[in-house]
Amino acid sequence: MFSKANLLATLVGFLLLFLLGWVFYGMLAASFFEAHTTNNVMREAPDLVMIAIGSVIQAFMLSHIYSKWARGFHGFKHGFGFGASVGIFMGFGIGLVMYGANDLSDLTATIADAVWSIVYYGIVGVGISMVFGAVDKKQGE
Incomplete structure (x- = not known):
């Protein structure tokens, strides 16, 4: 669980989760999601410490699950493929449940977020996979 590959993949996963989320939600699609928000419950300024902690936990668990799944x-x-599967689970699975239970955004934003989740977690999955591949290759030398 705390192998070199898992810890390095956690670091790469964290950086990708944190930075891609900021670029997409904070810059590229900010106005889109603002236009499709039904009840503004966003903080005036995001709590970056909590976002970072959550991203580290996500990255660690994604790395851990990947290590068991990749074989x-x-x-x-x-x-x-690994990351996109997680993205479908998060974006469409959890996203549609949250849409059905909460009045935070409209269906257009929910679907757009789900599609982004597939790309987002797909990229994170690539980063994690590349770290595991590099560490495995180095250990095999």
Whole structure:
């Protein structure tokens, strides 16, 4: 659980989760989601410490799950498939449940967020997979 590969993949996963989330939600799509928010419950300024802690926990668990799932197969396609599967679970699975239970955004924003989640977690999966591949290759030398 606390192997070198898992810890390095956690670091890479954290950086990707934190930075991609900031770029997408904070810059690229901020006005889109603002226009599709039904009840403004956003903080005036985001609590970056809590976002960072949550991202580290996500990255660690994604790395841990990936280490059990990958079975020695690492690469772009394998990592993206893993991450995209998580993205479908998070974006469509949890996203639609939250849409049905809360009045935070409209269906358009929920679906857009779900599609982004597939890309977002897919990229994170690639990063995690590449770290595991590099560490496995180095340990095999």
